[in-house]
Amino acid sequence: MRKIALLVIVLLVFAIAIIGSRDKKERATYKIYSDPEGVFTIQYPEDFKISGRGKDNVVLATVATPKNYLSGTNFSDGKLTIDWSNNPDEIANCLGLTISEEVAAGNLYETKMYKKVYDGDCHTFTYTLHSTKIANYDPNAGIEEFDKELVQDQFEKIIRSFKFLVNSN
Numbered sequence: 001m002r003k004i005a006l007l008v009i010v011l012l013v014f015a016i017a018i019i020g021s022r023d024k025k026e027r028a029t030y031k032i033y034s035d036p037e038g039v040f041t042i043q044y045p046e047d048f049k050i051s052g053r054g055k056d057n058v059v060l061a062t063v064a065t066p067k068n069y070l071s072g073t074n075f076s077d078g079k080l081t082i083d084w085s086n087n088p089d090e091i092a093n094c095l096g097l098t099i100s101e102e103v104a105a106g107n108l109y110e111t112k113m114y115k116k117v118y119d120g121d122c123h124t125f126t127y128t129l130h131s132t133k134i135a136n137y138d139p140n141a142g143i144e145e146f147d148k149e150l151v152q153d154q155f156e157k158i159i160r161s162f163k164f165l166v167n168s169n
Helices: 002-026 088-092 148-161
Strands: 030-034 040-045 049-051 059-064 075-085 096-104 107-118 121-132
Touching: 040 059, 040 148, 075 148, 088 121, 107 148, 121 148
Parallel strands: none
Antiparallel strands: 030 040, 049 059, 059 075, 075 121, 096 107, 107 121
């Protein structure tokens, strides 16, 4: 009877630890990145990495998960790129959502791309989640399947936080 009670206590502590870990990711503390040219701001989890405009000025910002994000799972990395174009052909087709999935050598790349015209330019928000196939791991290795919804939600929150401060032209 005592062994069963001890087992129940251990399982409860383990369950609380798992739930607490997830809650911590869901309640991430956010930082604000302000574009040096004063065009936009964006909020992102403080443990994510952000880089500003690319040399070509087409990429406005890139946000990436840290290396240890969701350790112990089959999650590899995630990256959001925000860019723009004033190419008339791109502007003509700049609306909506595209979802794609690629599988290669045990790796899975899931990409979601939003396009929207703002101030006459096409702005694109693209994030890719890179993971490995959970079936490729030895069941005794202790690797768990990552919470895709949790990671997608983090990137969706970042996208929703994007704010233009002035007209982009």
